[in-house]
Amino acid sequence: MSITPTRREFMLGEGSGTGSGGQNLHVGVGPAHPAMHGIIRIATELDGEYIRKADVEIGYLHRAFEKDCEVGGYNNAIPYTDRLNYVSPLINNFAYASAVEKLLGIEVTERCKFIRTAMSEISRICDHLTCVGASAMELGAFTVFLYMIKAREFLWELVEDVTGARLTISYGRVGGVKADLPDGFATKVGHAFKQTREVLDEVHRLLTGNRIFMDRMIGVGTLSREDTIAWGITGPLLRAAGVPYDVRRAQPHWAYDRVEFEVPTQKDGDNYSRYLVRMAEMEQAMRIAEQALERMPGGPVNVDFEGRPLDPASYVDQGKQGKTEGLLLVPIRLSPNLQGQSRGALQQVNAADKRVVLPPKENAYGSIEGLMNHFMLIMEGYGIRPPQGEAYFASEGANGELGFYVISDGSDRPYRVRCRPPCLPPVAALPKMIENEMVADLIPTFGSVNMIGGELDR
Amino acid sequence: MAVLDRLRERLGPAVVETHEHRGDATAVIERGALLETLQLCRDEPDLAFEVLMDLTAADYSRFPGREDGPRFEVVYHLYSITHNHRVRLKVRVDEDDAVVPSATGLWPIANWLEREVWDMFGVRFSDHPNLRRLLLYEEFVGHPLRKDYPINRRQPLIGPQT
Numbered sequence: 001m002s003i004t005p006t007r008r009e010f011m012l013g014e015g016s017g018t019g020s021g022g023q024n025l026h027v028g029v030g031p032a033h034p035a036m037h038g039i040i041r042i043a044t045e046l047d048g049e050y051i052r053k054a055d056v057e058i059g060y061l062h063r064a065f066e067k068d069c070e071v072g073g074y075n076n077a078i079p080y081t082d083r084l085n086y087v088s089p090l091i092n093n094f095a096y097a098s099a100v101e102k103l104l105g106i107e108v109t110e111r112c113k114f115i116r117t118a119m120s121e122i123s124r125i126c127d128h129l130t131c132v133g134a135s136a137m138e139l140g141a142f143t144v145f146l147y148m149i150k151a152r153e154f155l156w157e158l159v160e161d162v163t164g165a166r167l168t169i170s171y172g173r174v175g176g177v178k179a180d181l182p183d184g185f186a187t188k189v190g191h192a193f194k195q196t197r198e199v200l201d202e203v204h205r206l207l208t209g210n211r212i213f214m215d216r217m218i219g220v221g222t223l224s225r226e227d228t229i230a231w232g233i234t235g236p237l238l239r240a241a242g243v244p245y246d247v248r249r250a251q252p253h254w255a256y257d258r259v260e261f262e263v264p265t266q267k268d269g270d271n272y273s274r275y276l277v278r279m280a281e282m283e284q285a286m287r288i289a290e291q292a293l294e295r296m297p298g299g300p301v302n303v304d305f306e307g308r309p310l311d312p313a314s315y316v317d318q319g320k321q322g323k324t325e326g327l328l329l330v331p332i333r334l335s336p337n338l339q340g341q342s343r344g345a346l347q348q349v350n351a352a353d354k355r356v357v358l359p360p361k362e363n364a365y366g367s368i369e370g371l372m373n374h375f376m377l378i379m380e381g382y383g384i385r386p387p388q389g390e391a392y393f394a395s396e397g398a399n400g401e402l403g404f405y406v407i408s409d410g411s412d413r414p415y416r417v418r419c420r421p422p423c424l425p426p427v428a429a430l431p432k433m434i435e436n437e438m439v440a441d442l443i444p445t446f447g448s449v450n451m452i453g454g455e456l457d458r
Numbered sequence: 459m460a461v462l463d464r465l466r467e468r469l470g471p472a473v474v475e476t477h478e479h480r481g482d483a484t485a486v487i488e489r490g491a492l493l494e495t496l497q498l499c500r501d502e503p504d505l506a507f508e509v510l511m512d513l514t515a516a517d518y519s520r521f522p523g524r525e526d527g528p529r530f531e532v533v534y535h536l537y538s539i540t541h542n543h544r545v546r547l548k549v550r551v552d553e554d555d556a557v558v559p560s561a562t563g564l565w566p567i568a569n570w571l572e573r574e575v576w577d578m579f580g581v582r583f584s585d586h587p588n589l590r591r592l593l594l595y596e597e598f599v600g601h602p603l604r605k606d607y608p609i610n611r612r613q614p615l616i617g618p619q620t
Binding site: 067 | 484546594
């Protein structure tokens, strides 16, 4: 026995735990613990307040995403991808659609690439806001959470404006997107970003130099550069460990090679570095989105028509009566539900490939070719039919590399869809991050991992 | 592509076939040479695939033209941060001998990814330290991503059998 007290004695009082009968305490955290965002169970073995061993159990939110994809057509999987990372669903939509496009060997239009880029970045900000806000709240900074949720609201209004929904947006399509951007979208984005920047500035002043926050975050949950790579961790956690790997920079997809941005990195690989990386990335994401909206090409719009816009009902009537001459060129007044889906708008945002992209509604109702085209894509047994083969498409999700590996057997259904979930590796490495740290440090570490049940459990 | 040439040169007959469909370099490897290949990919300076990006499998029992062939393919997606290139490695195994050597010794993340493959496909990994199901629970019957697992099957703990 040494005379200086052991760390354990220091924590628990003299003489405690020095006998041979010491026993570790098993405590299960979760699956329904408020700090376990979503549902996940961490079985811990405690020695005093120190976690000696941890075992993570996942799968509580398993919904058979990959199996479900195999039973429907290629576009039928889009709503399922919304529910993978439900904080930034747009990125999932686009990544899946791009994987199928790679399999088909088609290119989407320039305008579509810029829309995907801008919308992905707006999603990324939503994701980072949620992650930083929630982990700050768990450390007691409730104000930050409220501010960040307020900022997220501004961005979700943008998402709602474009997609018609807030969370389950289903906006991506194989070969394009559902609809063109609404009028005046860039202005609205400008307003929302201005307010978001104000919030980020406030949060910086509240947290970045905050003694309590720093004490809880610096040096906690550290993972070395080598470990991070060996565990296959990508995204903000990898960049926080000093590796500037970002799919947007390394293998630019969509329009990322035509916008300027920086890849923020930190050196320490602890929770505070992850926080700083996420805060810096939000600013970069806004830069990318602004540039993408500014440089977005118009693309050809067919305007060579005569006559006034029709309402859809009389358009269909005319078609039924056989008065089809010139009908294809007449623009119709679309219901607000179909905003951005007029023929001109769809031609701008969708690939010109009839084997993949649904025809505009004017064509489907106004011409036999359009109707047949629609039929061939919608009816069971037809649909999009990529040639036999396989493709892996990687994009930068909010948590890291989001990959889709799609195998086609030549039929209208994907033979196999595999989603590489970006938050599975850090959750797998979580025991390594929290073991031999204190129980209270589990919370910020788990928050910085940004576990999203939807994509973790699929 | 340089990566595939390099693999063929180093491994010779262990590389069963290669292709580059849609620009993805892919090599099918003999099972016996798998660990050697993975290690080579990771440690060889001009390959330097430090990251095991993904490990999954596919059941080819309903794939046109491959119904008789080896049923499963275990698929490794590797990425090199140093050289910014990717490769896809595959191992084919039969249903009655669905065992692949575990890569946990090379990459710790293989632990969970292999557990998921075992969970979903019933492919075993020899020398795996803890081959439990990952996403599903122990009482689950069957391996749901196999093509002969019907999508509407009920499980004993969840609802009445149909």
